[in-house]
Amino acid sequence: MKLKISFDDIAPAFEQASDSSLYMFIDTKENRIVVLSDNEATDADFEIMKRPRYVALPRRDSKDDYFRMESFTYVMSCCDLELVQKFHKALRQNKPFGNFRDLLSQHLEIEQQWFAFEKKAARNDAIDWLCEEGIELEGQRLIPEIEIRELDEESVKKLPDEIRVLKARACLQCHNESGLEARLFAASTQIVNAMIENEIYRILKDKYSLSEYAGWSDDSQTVLVAAKCPKCGSEEIFFDY
Ligand SMILES: [Zn+2]
Numbered sequence: 001m002k003l004k005i006s007f008d009d010i011a012p013a014f015e016q017a018s019d020s021s022l023y024m025f026i027d028t029k030e031n032r033i034v035v036l037s038d039n040e041a042t043d044a045d046f047e048i049m050k051r052p053r054y055v056a057l058p059r060r061d062s063k064d065d066y067f068r069m070e071s072f073t074y075v076m077s078c079c080d081l082e083l084v085q086k087f088h089k090a091l092r093q094n095k096p097f098g099n100f101r102d103l104l105s106q107h108l109e110i111e112q113q114w115f116a117f118e119k120k121a122a123r124n125d126a127i128d129w130l131c132e133e134g135i136e137l138e139g140q141r142l143i144p145e146i147e148i149r150e151l152d153e154e155s156v157k158k159l160p161d162e163i164r165v166l167k168a169r170a171c172l173q174c175h176n177e178s179g180l181e182a183r184l185f186a187a188s189t190q191i192v193n194a195m196i197e198n199e200i201y202r203i204l205k206d207k208y209s210l211s212e213y214a215g216w217s218d219d220s221q222t223v224l225v226a227a228k229c230p231k232c233g234s235e236e237i238f239f240d241y
Pocket residue numbers: 171172173174175176229230231232233234
């Protein structure tokens with residue numbers, strides 16, 4: 001489905017749909033967001049929203065919010081390990097949401113990090129949903145241009161051990177173990193949403209005739225790993241150290 005509505009209208013609505021009393025819909029004819037509130041909308045209003053012209057935005061639940069907070073505690077940049085532990089612990093105790101927000105309010109620098117993280121996560125969640133639904137926003141580019149280049153031996157040597165020493169061990173289709181070669185590629189962006197993931201599939205297919213890959217990232221780079229079985233041509237390969 002191709003829509004003209006602006007992503008800048010969808011993303012905030014997508015976040016607001018976690019409010020238990022608000023229901024969000026895209027009006028695909030008028031290209032705008034329609035909000036129904038539990039308190040004010042009638043059954044007839046909700047009935048109208050069942051028409052094909054309206055697309056309901058998914059409702060976030062507390063599990064989604066919890067997952068987002070938990071993810072944050074794994075990537076937050078903080079030298080004070082004890083404080084990181086406190087955040088982990090806060091989420092495992094009763095009232096995790098309140099604990100988490102209390103802790104944040106006591107540490108302004110971390111709170112700023114959280115706001116930035118939340119903004120990015122919200123954007124990526126909305127993009128993931130659009131991909132899942134097959135909705136394309138006309139004339140809007142939601143992800144950066146992605147460059148992919150194959151790494152030569154010298155570049156591979158400079159990679160961190162955990163990715164550098166990875167070997168293609170066996171073909172999962174025909175069990176062949178010989179002649180398998182892992183190919184490594186540098187990607188110009190981290191794989192943070194489904195649209196980037198799909199775009200990488202497209203580029204690898206076009207440029208290198210590959211249709212499978214695994215992604216690896218650290219703070220400074222994103223590496224793609226792929227291999228093809230010389231015997232059967234399968235790209236379902238088992239990698240190991
Ligand atoms: Zn094979």
